[in-house]
Amino acid sequence: MLTVLLALTPATVFGWWLFGLPAILLFGVTVGACVVVEAVCLVLQGRSVQIGIADGSAILTGWLLAMSLPPWAPWWTGALGAVFAIALAKHAFGGLGQNVFNPAMVARVALLVSFPVVMTAWVSPQPLFSPGAPALGAALDITFGPGVPDAVTSATTLGHVKTELSRGIPVTQSVAEVPALRDLVFGLRGGSLGETSAIFVLAGGLLLLARRIISWHIPVAVLGSLFAMGTLFHAVNPARFADGSFHLLSGASFLGAFFIATDYVTSPVSKTGQLVFGIGCGVLAWVIRTFAGYPEGMAFAVLLMNALTPIIDQYTRPRLFGRSRDGAPLPLREDA
Amino acid sequence: MKLFPVRGGIHPDYRKSLSSNEAIVVMPMPRRLVLPLQQHIGAPAEVLVAAGEQVRKGQLLARGQGPVSAPLHAPTSGVIEAISQIPAPHPSGLPQTAIVLLPDGLDAWAPLPAPLADPFEAPPEAIREHVAQAGIVGMGGAAFPAAVKLGLGGQHRIDTLLINGAECEPYLTCDDRVMREHADDVVDGARLMARALDAPCVIIAIEANKPEAIDSISHAAAKFAEVQVVAVPVQYPMGSERHLVQAITGRETPARRLTADIGVVVHNPGTARAVHEAVRHGRPLTHRVVTVSGGAVRHPRNVDVALGTPVADLLAFCGGLTGMEEQLVQGGPMMGQPLPSLDVPVVKGTSGILALTAEEVAEQPASPCIRCGSCVSVCPCGLVPVELAAYIRKDRLEDAAKLGVQDCLSCGSCAWVCPSHIPLVQYFNYAKGRLNADAAVQRKNDRTRTLAEARTLRLEKAEAAKRAAAAVRQAAATANAATGDINA
Ligand code: SF4
Ligand code: SF4
Numbered sequence: 001m002l003t004v005l006l007a008l009t010p011a012t013v014f015g016w017w018l019f020g021l022p023a024i025l026l027f028g029v030t031v032g033a034c035v036v037v038e039a040v041c042l043v044l045q046g047r048s049v050q051i052g053i054a055d056g057s058a059i060l061t062g063w064l065l066a067m068s069l070p071p072w073a074p075w076w077t078g079a080l081g082a083v084f085a086i087a088l089a090k091h092a093f094g095g096l097g098q099n100v101f102n103p104a105m106v107a108r109v110a111l112l113v114s115f116p117v118v119m120t121a122w123v124s125p126q127p128l129f130s131p132g133a134p135a136l137g138a139a140l141d142i143t144f145g146p147g148v149p150d151a152v153t154s155a156t157t158l159g160h161v162k163t164e165l166s167r168g169i170p171v172t173q174s175v176a177e178v179p180a181l182r183d184l185v186f187g188l189r190g191g192s193l194g195e196t197s198a199i200f201v202l203a204g205g206l207l208l209l210a211r212r213i214i215s216w217h218i219p220v221a222v223l224g225s226l227f228a229m230g231t232l233f234h235a236v237n238p239a240r241f242a243d244g245s246f247h248l249l250s251g252a253s254f255l256g257a258f259f260i261a262t263d264y265v266t267s268p269v270s271k272t273g274q275l276v277f278g279i280g281c282g283v284l285a286w287v288i289r290t291f292a293g294y295p296e297g298m299a300f301a302v303l304l305m306n307a308l309t310p311i312i313d314q315y316t317r318p319r320l321f322g323r324s325r326d327g328a329p330l331p332l333r334e335d336a
Numbered sequence: 337m338k339l340f341p342v343r344g345g346i347h348p349d350y351r352k353s354l355s356s357n358e359a360i361v362v363m364p365m366p367r368r369l370v371l372p373l374q375q376h377i378g379a380p381a382e383v384l385v386a387a388g389e390q391v392r393k394g395q396l397l398a399r400g401q402g403p404v405s406a407p408l409h410a411p412t413s414g415v416i417e418a419i420s421q422i423p424a425p426h427p428s429g430l431p432q433t434a435i436v437l438l439p440d441g442l443d444a445w446a447p448l449p450a451p452l453a454d455p456f457e458a459p460p461e462a463i464r465e466h467v468a469q470a471g472i473v474g475m476g477g478a479a480f481p482a483a484v485k486l487g488l489g490g491q492h493r494i495d496t497l498l499i500n501g502a503e504c505e506p507y508l509t510c511d512d513r514v515m516r517e518h519a520d521d522v523v524d525g526a527r528l529m530a531r532a533l534d535a536p537c538v539i540i541a542i543e544a545n546k547p548e549a550i551d552s553i554s555h556a557a558a559k560f561a562e563v564q565v566v567a568v569p570v571q572y573p574m575g576s577e578r579h580l581v582q583a584i585t586g587r588e589t590p591a592r593r594l595t596a597d598i599g600v601v602v603h604n605p606g607t608a609r610a611v612h613e614a615v616r617h618g619r620p621l622t623h624r625v626v627t628v629s630g631g632a633v634r635h636p637r638n639v640d641v642a643l644g645t646p647v648a649d650l651l652a653f654c655g656g657l658t659g660m661e662e663q664l665v666q667g668g669p670m671m672g673q674p675l676p677s678l679d680v681p682v683v684k685g686t687s688g689i690l691a692l693t694a695e696e697v698a699e700q701p702a703s704p705c706i707r708c709g710s711c712v713s714v715c716p717c718g719l720v721p722v723e724l725a726a727y728i729r730k731d732r733l734e735d736a737a738k739l740g741v742q743d744c745l746s747c748g749s750c751a752w753v754c755p756s757h758i759p760l761v762q763y764f765n766y767a768k769g770r771l772n773a774d775a776a777v778q779r780k781n782d783r784t785r786t787l788a789e790a791r792t793l794r795l796e797k798a799e800a801a802k803r804a805a806a807a808v809r810q811a812a813a814t815a816n817a818a819t820g821d822i823n824a
Contacts (some may be wrong), residue, residue: 045494055703096758098703268724269709318718321343321578322591327740329591332597 001056005209006202008063008259014200015193018125019071022138024192027066033063037086045091057096059086064104064259067194068252068299069111072123075143077115079164081107093263101306103267105299112294121192122156156191157250159295161242170239175246195252205258214262217271221278222257222285223248229286247286256281256298266306273309273316280305280312337566340586342579344716346749347573348506348670350545351696356509358637360517363653366411369437369644370681371397371424376473377480378404383435389416392446397435402467405688406481406684407471410446412620414439423676434681437644448618449706455528460489463532463615470614471684473623474518475606475665476500476511476575479685482529482607489533490809495599497530498584499608501542501549501615502568502575503670506592508787510625513638515542515549518609519556525564528615530562532611533601538563540605541583545570551577573747577602577714591743606687626682628654632661632691641682647689648678660696670748700757711750711760717743721760723751730764733771741767781813 016024040057042049052058066080089106093099112119126133134142141147164174187198208214230244247253252260261267261281268277281301288297319325374380381398385391391410394776398408417436424432449548452458452466464721470484488494498775515522523540530538540557542550544567557563568574568583575652578589579600595602601810607624622643629636634655641650647666651657664675682689711721719740744764751760804819 051703095704097706240563264708266707267707269707269712269720271709271713274709313720313723317720317723317739318343318712320591320719320743321717322589322593322743323740327738329592330588332590332593 001214002191003261004060004208005056005063007213008067008194009162010198010203011194011197011255012063012067014197015067015071016318017128018188019123019193020126020128020133021136022134022142023071025143026069026071026073026075027063028283029075030066030069031062031077031080033082034058034065034086037082041087041095042093045095047095052096057098057228058086059326061090061103064194064255065107065254066091068104068108068192070119070121070123071193072122072142073118074147075323077111077118079259082108082110095263099265100309101303102263103323104261108299109303112299120159124190125188138186156295157189157246158289161246162295171242172238175242190266192252195255197209198238198249198254201254202256205254208258208262214258215274217274218262218267218278218281219257221275222261222282223253225279225282226253226257226286227282229283235291241290247289251289251296252298253285254284256302260298261302262303265283266302266309268309268312268316269315270313270318272318273312276281276312276316277305277309337413337564337584339566339583340570342571342574342583342716343718344714344749345573345579346580346691346714346752347570348572348752350570351477351506351629352545353790354631354636355627355638356512356785358509358513358565359540360510360625360638360640362640363642363645363650365439365441365443365822366645366649367439368417369414369439369642370434370679371411371437371499371644372424372432372434372681372683373408373410373748374424374432375408375479375643375683375685376404376406377478378402378406378484380433381408383419383433385416385419385435387416387418391416391437392444392642394448394622395446396774397437397576397621400471400481406436406483407469407474407620409438409471409620410646412437412439413444414569414773423680428769438681441554445560448620451618452615454499456531460532461526464596466615466618467529467532467611467749470610470620471635472607472610472614473684474604475610475624475684475687476604477671477685477687482603482611485596485601485603486529486532488594488601492596493599494533494535494596494603495537496525497533497535497538498578498581498600499526499538499540499603499605500575500580501540501553501605502580502601502736503548504543504570504572504575505544505670505688506572507629507689507690508627508652508668509629510627510638510687512546512549514603515546515608516552517581518551519552521609521612522605523553523556524561524616525612526603526605527560527563528611529603529608531600535601536562540565541568541580541584542566543568543570543574572749573716576745576747580785585720597823601711621684624682624684624686626650629667629688630689630690631659631693632658633695634658643684644681646679646681647675650682650689651678651691652673654696659690660693663690663692664696665690665692670752671746702758703756705756707753708755708756710753714749714753714760716749717745718748719744719750720762724767725758725760733767733774736767737771737774739824744768750824 039049042052051101084102085107089101089103161174174327226247227244230247233241235242261336268274284301284304285297323329341420352417379592383398385397392413395410397410415438420436421431422434424430425730441711464483472482473479501511501515526538540553550567554565557565581595581600582588585747589595589598611622622639625638625640627638664815665672666675724736724741741764748761
């Protein structure tokens, strides 16, 4: 668990720098709230708070949730998100290991559906120590007080393309207006705290792979299928569909592929199952981004695939030694 | 030689260095030997001696009963003190009948059966007969009567005899030492067994982490074109018969079949050596090499010990315990069983006696399953341990059976990798035990029912026959009466 938190750190610190003090405050509130809600749930069930907190799962959930919120969102989104994630998505299902849906994604989607305006109030980057960055007083106002001054809101790249498309402006043109590829890779753009920087998220993901915390199956399947869908449809109609690399580099693609979809509890247990699951996430994310009302689809995609995990598990069991797929003993060789 | 990949498996901490450099030492005869009548899978042997009787080394004490059984011989000369109940050397600890022998210190041999003059000229049954008479059982731990396995050549076409020198369990080094120090005997025994099976080819598979054993066996085998030595990857449970056969031949043994069904018979190097002793010298199986090891044993070593030696004496011979022992195990730490007591004796299937410290046991409290899937990746049988455990926890044994819990090897790989320290194998052993017991009851009920049905049928038939007879008599009487009438 520590390794996962460590892997998230570069992207997080970058997000803190990019979005300044309000983002740091919101991050603190969200993680803290998750730990508190976890403790309360454990106490109510008469379970050991110490052991329950020490497993780090509540911190991780809070962290991932914070990374997927608009960085200047008010404090109560983090607090309410913690209740959705920990109390409803996790403990209502029986606690660690029992939940069907990824808690952080449940919280994100619940907030997005309930408070669409607040949850899509993106700001353009205001790096720490830069002239425009809010000072402590202004930051406290943003997080705990009246909120974000209208002037600084902006759209995410996915959101921008989507809006333009709805106004009849072809993707080819709107993509040209979004930040340059270099800025997408490094994450110098509007977006949630932790998903803007593809390269830092990727670095964390590679650490997880190297330490064998996760295997390659889910990330490769998610990113591969998302890229494939993008490339394929872009080839068919470039004016209507953004290309593969655009899909990979915008939104929560990398965060979702390495940190969200790979959640042990809510993904299939066999490697084959993980491939199926990952491909499902990638394809669904593309479908939602392209056809549904929401610009970003990763969270919805992961939740939908979570629901399918038990079925995927059932159909992707390994073949038993000495038996055929249907469980019957293998036939003897003719010449034996 | 090209090897075939085997699914799953793990790389446990080997800990073999504790005893691998200790040459086999012969333990002096203890004060008393305790010889259980059942030291093999199958029917217990039938006692031939009585308390007070004087016996000599190698004398037959109990003879095999039924098709799957093995006789028992005196490991030394002495007096039978008693034939009594002792705690059996397996975890149930259920009492078992044993012959107690008080050695007289003379070690005087009884007359031995004549060795086979030229076993490669004699018919294969002659070798099998010698192996059967010598009471040899599989010495890797399974203790299946060796002669029965050598008889499989009669019913199957065996193309390969595989000697399983993988010894993949951590700590155990007795096969390693036997192969290093008695390579010629092992190779000769293997060739004799191949002859008994009419198998044209012998493959001796040794894990790559035993270079000395590979060297000495290769050297001993060099003279024989039909014997090949193969280094197999260091991977637990490579010593599982079916998986080793798959690695070497690429053939997968169908479920519920023997490897003999696909043309391969597997034996252990210790067994091969015992076969050599029996066929070439007429000596029955009375001793075996046991690895005594673990962090709580003062002098870990490999000991050539008389069968029947109490574990307490064996441990004392190894310098005794340090007092830090947390768990006593017989066999290896992965698949071995806890020792019920120090009074139990060494038997034919005892490959190791381990005294493990708390640190080595490293038992940690279980936490909830996080569905990490590690157990699924490592299971060499393709089972889904996480799912099985969930069913067993809910007492849904039928569902666990449908998912193949009975195919589980109990290798312990899944529990070993589980980050939540869930004792998965214990779940599976419990389920297998319950399912087997239920199946036994079911079989018994079925049998009772068939018998009852047969009886009803028989009674009905008898009744019908009686009625038929009565009818015939009646008819005859009527006819008689009629004819009587005429005659009268
Ligand atoms: S103990 Fe059974 S279920 Fe576990 S890995 Fe071994 S064979 Fe598979
Ligand atoms: S290894 Fe343990 S924690 Fe992981 S899935 Fe299997 S049982 Fe669950």
